[in-house]
Each structure stands twice: as structure tokens, then as C-alpha cells.
Amino acid sequence: MADLGFEVDDTVDITDVNCPVTFVKTKVALEELDEGQILQVHLNDGEPVQNVPRSIKEEGHEVLKLIDNGDGTFELYIKKVGD
Amino acid sequence: MATDYATLKKGGFMKQRQKDTFSLRLSVVGGQVTAQQLVAITEVANRFGKGYIHLTSRQGVEIPYIKLEDIDKVKDALAEGGVSPGVCGPRVRTITACQGSEVCPNGCIETEELAKELNDRYFGKELPHKFKFGITGCQNNCLKAEENDLGIKGGLRVSWIEDKCINCGVCAKVCREGAIKIEDGKVSLDNDKCNYCGRCAFSCPTDAYDTKPGYLVSFAGLFGNKISKGVEIVPFVEDKETLFRICDAALKFFKENANPSERFKFTIDRVGKEKLDEAIWEAYKGNN
Numbered sequence: 001m002a003d004l005g006f007e008v009d010d011t012v013d014i015t016d017v018n019c020p021v022t023f024v025k026t027k028v029a030l031e032e033l034d035e036g037q038i039l040q041v042h043l044n045d046g047e048p049v050q051n052v053p054r055s056i057k058e059e060g061h062e063v064l065k066l067i068d069n070g071d072g073t074f075e076l077y078i079k080k081v082g083d
Numbered sequence: 084m085a086t087d088y089a090t091l092k093k094g095g096f097m098k099q100r101q102k103d104t105f106s107l108r109l110s111v112v113g114g115q116v117t118a119q120q121l122v123a124i125t126e127v128a129n130r131f132g133k134g135y136i137h138l139t140s141r142q143g144v145e146i147p148y149i150k151l152e153d154i155d156k157v158k159d160a161l162a163e164g165g166v167s168p169g170v171c172g173p174r175v176r177t178i179t180a181c182q183g184s185e186v187c188p189n190g191c192i193e194t195e196e197l198a199k200e201l202n203d204r205y206f207g208k209e210l211p212h213k214f215k216f217g218i219t220g221c222q223n224n225c226l227k228a229e230e231n232d233l234g235i236k237g238g239l240r241v242s243w244i245e246d247k248c249i250n251c252g253v254c255a256k257v258c259r260e261g262a263i264k265i266e267d268g269k270v271s272l273d274n275d276k277c278n279y280c281g282r283c284a285f286s287c288p289t290d291a292y293d294t295k296p297g298y299l300v301s302f303a304g305l306f307g308n309k310i311s312k313g314v315e316i317v318p319f320v321e322d323k324e325t326l327f328r329i330c331d332a333a334l335k336f337f338k339e340n341a342n343p344s345e346r347f348k349f350t351i352d353r354v355g356k357e358k359l360d361e362a363i364w365e366a367y368k369g370n371n
Binding site: 045 | 249251252253256257285286287288289290
């Protein structure tokens, strides 16, 4: 994998669930982390990629990067903000 | 003494099929009714009506089965609760609105204040025929702007902020108009394709869009015996002052050109749309 410029602390796959569970699953994974740690989210194209990054931002976390895997899935990198 | 039905109708009392019985239309602005008003409405409906209200197709509230002899008592009871009668007949009708950007995540413009301002300027204004204003906060168009004689649709003019962008590409994905292209890390926006829906800005995870709210105005919609979709004349309107000038110009045009009982659409068909276009463009440019 290309150098991201940061270390990933945990990963979660949300390609097996639908909205709004996509967001809920991401949120639960973030709750396990400490402030400043980074979560990698594996998500589907379409509705998840259009909505999850926005919802995460609205929760106050920092979206660092979104990478298109080219196979209909994406990797989203989130830095946890707040406890 | 003969009952003056025209005056009653103007004051919101709609004649029912039943003799000397009225459905009282109340004034509602932008679909907002306070809890206190609801209490007053409940009391009147219980005491003078049949204990129910009717919600109209345009966000109105009516209290059916009000007796002619109770009209003054009903008006007083409503006034105490901060409720006033609405209007019917040939004049500016209820200003309808969705909840707008104050409440709705998709909303591009503030709608509640705008509805009140339009109401203060125009509500009840005497015209050759009915005239309806409707405000919808975004392209989702929950309030069906183009059904109205004058429809206002909120939008966002967006511009990309390069140094906040992480090149995730979500904006290009959510754009339904194909207006966003990303090449070599640069976002370009095709203004001819952009419909001001704001999806790019809303979906952006890093707030890399600067947004400016504004209005798309449509004219001469109809959704009754005849159906016709309101049409836009001028481009995106960026300030309220210009919007009000445009509204003033449309009402002036209608008042001066319409025959009695002729809807805006048919006035325009008769006198020529180019004449309305001219009046609206002048207002847009601030020349009137």
C-alpha cells in the first residue's frame, strides 16, 4: 500500500451493511479509539461513499483521505476528534 | 340584512354547502403554527365548530362548521390566542414554505423569515385574481415551487477551496448534473451544468466549498383546472433585495395587465411573455 503519511490504528468493514447501519458501525468503531487515533473504513461505492464521509464530519471527526480501490469499494481514513 | 359573502370570503370565511355555515380559513405563514395558536384553534373548534380542523393543500388550517351568528365571537377568541383569519378570493394568498436551512439538512436558504417578510409585504394584497407564493429550500422541491404564480427555490452558488480539499472525489460522485470534474487534483465546476443544489458542499468531508445562498425564481405556475409549470426568467438571484424587486415587478405586472379572474399564466399568454421577461429582467438589474 502507498504511504499514507499516517499510521492506521484500527479498521472496520461496512460493505456488509446498509444505511444507516453503515454509519452506526463506523461510529461504534470510532468509540473504541482514543482521540487522535485513526480508523480505516472499507466501504462501498454509491450511497455509503456519498453519505458516510459527510456524517462523520458532522460528528466532528476529521476525514483525512478517501481512496478509490477501483473495484467498487473505497478506503476512508478518519482521525478521531473528542472522546 | 343580506349576508355579505364576498367580505366574509375575503376575511377567510369560506361558505359551506350548509346554510349560514362557514369553514374559517386561518392565517398561516410558511406552514408554521405555534403551540399556543394550536390551543386557541382547539378551543374554537371545540366551542364553535365540530371539534376538528381541516389541513388545506397549501399549509392552511380551516375550522369547519362555524355558524354565521358566531363569527364575531370566533374572531375574538382566535385573536386572544394570536390567531388571525386568512384570506380567499382575488388577492395574495398564503405564503407556503418548507422548513429550510434552519432545520432541514438539505436546505440551502432560510425560509421562515423569508415567508414572513413576503407575508408582511404582500399578504392579502388586492389583485385581479388569486396569486400564490411558494418557497422551497432546495432542489428537492418539497414545496413544489413551480406550482405557484411565483415560486422561490433556494440554491447554493459554490466555489472550490483548494487548500482544504483532500481530493476524495465525493463531490463529483454526488453531483447529479455532471458539473464537477477532477483532473490532477484540481476541481473544476461547469457553471452551465450546476443547478445550485449544494450536494457537493454538503457532502464534502472537509468543508472545501465556499457557499453563497440564493434564489431561483419561477413564474406563472398553475395546478388547478389547467396545469402549467412555472418558468424561470432570470439567473440565480444572490440577494433578498433583488428578490423583492423581482416579486414587486411580477405583482405590478399582474395587477396592471390581468383581466379580472385571469390567472397570471393566462395574462402572460395573452399579452406576451416577452413583456414579462422585460419587466423581470429590469427588476433583476435594478432598473425599476
